[in-house]
Amino acid sequence: MVNIRCGSCSALLFRARHGAIANDIEIKCRRCGTINHLRPTEPLPDRQERPSRKNSCGSISRK
Known part of the structure; x- marks a missing residue:
């Protein structure tokens, strides 16, 4: 805890x-x-990072 x-x-x-x-x-x-x-104390990021596209919808890619 920090005292302000x-x-x-x-x-x-x-x-x-x-x-x-x-x-x-x-x-x-x-x-x-x-x-x-x-x-x-920590500024908000100007833009948020994109989530990775690896199976982002939950599907399994088959080759």
Whole structure:
């Protein structure tokens, strides 16, 4: 678990597992009122990889 803290006053905002943030988050600190902008640590891929075409429909190729 990773502690996510306010950038201004270091108050604990929340705890999360590494890689749990999938998109941008804005969260307001309840202590000082600062709006914190959080981004995922690993960016989403621009395009997804194609699945391999080896028997992708489940059929068995016979020669």
